[in-house]
Amino acid sequence: GTVDMDCDVVVIGGGPGGYSAAFRAADLGLKVILVERYATLGGVCLNVGCIPSKALLHVAAVMDEVKHLEVAGVKFAAPEVNIDQLRGHKEKVIGKLTGGLGQMAKMRKVTVVRGYGNFVSANHLEVEETTGEGQEKTGSKKIVQFKNAIIAAGSQAVHLPFMPKDPRVVDSTGALDLKEVPKRMLILGGGIIGLEMGTVYSTLGARLDVVEMMDGLMQGADRDLVKIWQKMNAPRFDNIMVNTKTVGAEATPEGIKVSFAPAKDGITVPEPQTYDLVLQAVGRTPNGKKISAEKAGVAVTDRGFIDVDIQMRTNVPNIFAIGDIVGQPMLAHKAVHEAHVAAEVIAGELQGNKELAAAAFNARVIPSVAYTDPEVAWVGLTEDQAKAQGIKVKKGLFPWAASGRAIANGRDEGVTKLLFDDSPEAHGHGRILGGGMVGTHAGDMIGEVALAIEMGADTVDIGKTIHPHPTLGESIGMAAEVAHGSCTDVP
Numbered sequence: 001g002t003v004d005m006d007c008d009v010v011v012i013g014g015g016p017g018g019y020s021a022a023f024r025a026a027d028l029g030l031k032v033i034l035v036e037r038y039a040t041l042g043g044v045c046l047n048v049g050c051i052p053s054k055a056l057l058h059v060a061a062v063m064d065e066v067k068h069l070e071v072a073g074v075k076f077a078a079p080e081v082n083i084d085q086l087r088g089h090k091e092k093v094i095g096k097l098t099g100g101l102g103q104m105a106k107m108r109k110v111t112v113v114r115g116y117g118n119f120v121s122a123n124h125l126e127v128e129e130t131t132g133e134g135q136e137k138t139g140s141k142k143i144v145q146f147k148n149a150i151i152a153a154g155s156q157a158v159h160l161p162f163m164p165k166d167p168r169v170v171d172s173t174g175a176l177d178l179k180e181v182p183k184r185m186l187i188l189g190g191g192i193i194g195l196e197m198g199t200v201y202s203t204l205g206a207r208l209d210v211v212e213m214m215d216g217l218m219q220g221a222d223r224d225l226v227k228i229w230q231k232m233n234a235p236r237f238d239n240i241m242v243n244t245k246t247v248g249a250e251a252t253p254e255g256i257k258v259s260f261a262p263a264k265d266g267i268t269v270p271e272p273q274t275y276d277l278v279l280q281a282v283g284r285t286p287n288g289k290k291i292s293a294e295k296a297g298v299a300v301t302d303r304g305f306i307d308v309d310i311q312m313r314t315n316v317p318n319i320f321a322i323g324d325i326v327g328q329p330m331l332a333h334k335a336v337h338e339a340h341v342a343a344e345v346i347a348g349e350l351q352g353n354k355e356l357a358a359a360a361f362n363a364r365v366i367p368s369v370a371y372t373d374p375e376v377a378w379v380g381l382t383e384d385q386a387k388a389q390g391i392k393v394k395k396g397l398f399p400w401a402a403s404g405r406a407i408a409n410g411r412d413e414g415v416t417k418l419l420f421d422d423s424p425e426a427h428g429h430g431r432i433l434g435g436g437m438v439g440t441h442a443g444d445m446i447g448e449v450a451l452a453i454e455m456g457a458d459t460v461d462i463g464k465t466i467h468p469h470p471t472l473g474e475s476i477g478m479a480a481e482v483a484h485g486s487c488t489d490v491p
């Protein structure tokens, strides 16, 4: 057919991966077309993920924090929540950010084409134009010819096949809609997304149950950190069901009736329970099978992921992939980092710039954060992984009960933990391999630990770095001193 538009790079998907790739490629002088089916840029993260969840979590955190002032003789009246206004506030936050992205695309002369992209060859993409709030098709199609493509089509929530289609069954997107606050809510899947949304709803008044197939909540984080989180959060829950499967659900006038079965021998599970709201948060599935990748010759795995090398290149040399669609961890900061690599490699090759063309994804670690109350954050090797892999580590554990700032804040339940290489080759001066924290603002502090790992810091580097007093960040220096065996006093 005829070609309607042409470019150096077409980017499929306008999420954190896609817009970051498009902007970097444009900054490097390339002609870029960004294809997004929805009305706004920002993808899952800005529209129905990271940002709206944090807008709501901030409100919940403030509502919860004031309760900690009762010990200081300050008591607030019960909060009055106008849920429509709260939803409006969240929408405004999203609008500010996605509007800003639109402006930035214009400033960089990135052409945004609204529509659904499907490959027709390794140099052509067909865009079926969409309109309105969602992705209603206009019937009009455009052919985009490209030298290079970056696939950033993201992922979507997994839905269990036996869940009834019912407004009382939602995924994270439905939960963020915040239509009303249920009395009883079931969180299906005890991962970060489910527990964050559960935190919001419980602070607004819902009673929570959670069901998780594995042997504990927040898989990936060290169990000792999660234990502290769980102790602080126990009052939100009627029932925390681990090693338990959800095996059926039925819509009844009273609510969604859900039945459970043991996921492991020796586990007893409750009778079927009825809930006003069921949140499915059992993982996300990549959109790899929805872009006709085969027409371009791009290999897609059975599960819908696209494999790439460290330059983010697929099996087809001029087609790259980034973000959730290339694999775990499905996190925005990983997508952005990968986006810059792909854009730089392409720019380098088109311009014969060897330095840019040699760009590669070589991050040593990617931090994870649960923005719950308290927060749980971790990066690099965890203590559980070290144990499982037989890696000898020296541990520095600093309980916040010894932190002046945490005590002054009335929030001294936290812990900071650092792990250092203690193999014989390290000669007692091992580098930091990982770290984790539970406590208020843990997510804001974990970046320092990531930096320390990237820089190859050891106990002395971190322990002798003067941290401001009194801050929660001091706990990182103190944990290093503990590991070094030189922690003699407490701040």
Ligand code: FAD
Pocket (backbone or CB within 6 Å): 012, 013, 014, 015, 016, 017, 018, 035, 036, 037, 038, 042, 043, 044, 045, 046, 048, 049, 050, 051, 053, 115, 116, 117, 118, 152, 153, 154, 155, 172, 173, 193, 287, 290, 291, 322, 323, 324, 325, 330, 331, 332, 333, 334, 335, 371
């Ligand atoms: P996406 O953000 O999924 O964007 C893909 C885009 O591609 C979408 O806009 C989609 O409409 C578009 N698209 C797909 N197919 C086509 C097509 N064929 N044609 C045109 N357009 C197409 N991560 C964090 O790091 N921190 C957090 O706090 C965090 N919180 C989260 C909370 C929730 C509730 C959820 C669901 C996720 C959260 N995440 C968080 C994960 C984060 O949102 C994702 O990792 C991130 O959005 C992935 O970016 P991406 O660019 O790969 O894809």
